Amino acid sequence: MADARHRPGNYGIDAPNVVRNLLLLGIGCLVLGVVSFYVFPEKWLWLGVAIGMVLFIAFLILLIESLYMIWSSKVGKYRMREKLLDFIQLRGDELLLDAGCGRGLVLIAAARRLTTGKAYGIDIWSKRDQSGNEPEVTRENARVEGVAERVEVLNGDMRAIPFPDGYFDAVVSSLAVHNISNLEERRRVLGEMMRVLKPGGRLAILDFQHVRQYADALRELEALDVHIYGPYWSMFPPVRIVAGRKK
Incomplete structure (x- = not known):
């Protein structure tokens, strides 16, 4: 077996375009979610809140997926x-x-x-x-x-x-x-x-x-x-x- 004391090489991020796109899409969902709280009139505020919550959940999912891919490239x-x-x-x-x-x-x-x-x-x-x-x-x-x-x-x-x-x-x-x-x-x-x-x-x-x-x-x-x-x-x-x- 190999000597565990070897210096590690640099093996990059797998599918970097996918990671980038997930992060950008997540940021987009977060921005739209924040905006949705302010663009609806008061009588439709409940709709803005609902849309904002859905977009925020989408942001969290996309963020977790992108971080999982980075962890996969660096550890998994x-x-x-x-x-x-x-x-x-x-x-x-x-x-x-x-x-x-x-x-x-x-x-x-x-x-x-x-x-x-x-x-x-x-x-x-x-x-x-x-x-x-x-x-x-x-x-x-x-x-x-x-x-x-x-x-x-x-x-x-x-x-x-x-x-x-x-x-x-x-x-x-x-x-x-x-x-x-x-x-x-x-x-x-x-x-x-x-x-x-x-x-x-x-x-x-x-x-x-x-x-x-x-x-x-x-x-x-x-x-x-x-x-x-x-x-x-x-x-x-x-x-x-x-x-x-x-x-």
């Missing part, structure tokens, strides 16, 4: 990355792929569990999905956490993973596959993950959408021991994990 996702990695049962000498690695949250945690192995991360580096999503940031996080020699970061699309058949002992992915909107392309991603796995290699995917589709696709690809775990509420929205292995 660290707990879930360890649970995800537990499913692939690393010995320490494996070659591992993190598909859609982002700033390296799972990739670097995996590298910390390795001794003679190596962790590879691929991504197309969308800042819409994660703030500050750049390969240089991922490499810097690996350096800061002391695992740079066990991490390699590449440009790569999950739909065409740039590695040969049977290259990896383990493949993981966290909050990445759902960003591909087309069902057939998501199935293609699962096919690529299975292709680059060695026989007996393990696969684990964490996501909040389409997890049952992932499990069905893996079974169609003749993966063994495919199971869905969760939901887990350490992240918002709640996430599930699908895990299996290549026969």
Whole structure:
């Protein structure tokens, strides 16, 4: 296991646009709620109060959701990355792929569990999905956490993973596959993950959408021991994990 004394990297806020929009919408509801107390004439004051209370409740809900998402990005996702990695049962000498690695949250945690192995991360580096999503940031996080020699970061699309058949002992992915909107392309991603796995290699995917589709696709690809775990509420929205292995 990794040395608990490592310096933490910087892994950003997940879905920053969603967090921003929730906060802005909440502030808008609060402003409109306050205004509603003053715009109605006295005989309709009860209506203004009712509208104001509804808008204030909406503000509280939106505020809680946005704060939950921030907590998820700063605390919850660290707990879930360890649970995800537990499913692939690393010995320490494996070659591992993190598909859609982002700033390296799972990739670097995996590298910390390795001794003679190596962790590879691929991504197309969308800042819409994660703030500050750049390969240089991922490499810097690996350096800061002391695992740079066990991490390699590449440009790569999950739909065409740039590695040969049977290259990896383990493949993981966290909050990445759902960003591909087309069902057939998501199935293609699962096919690529299975292709680059060695026989007996393990696969684990964490996501909040389409997890049952992932499990069905893996079974169609003749993966063994495919199971869905969760939901887990350490992240918002709640996430599930699908895990299996290549026969």
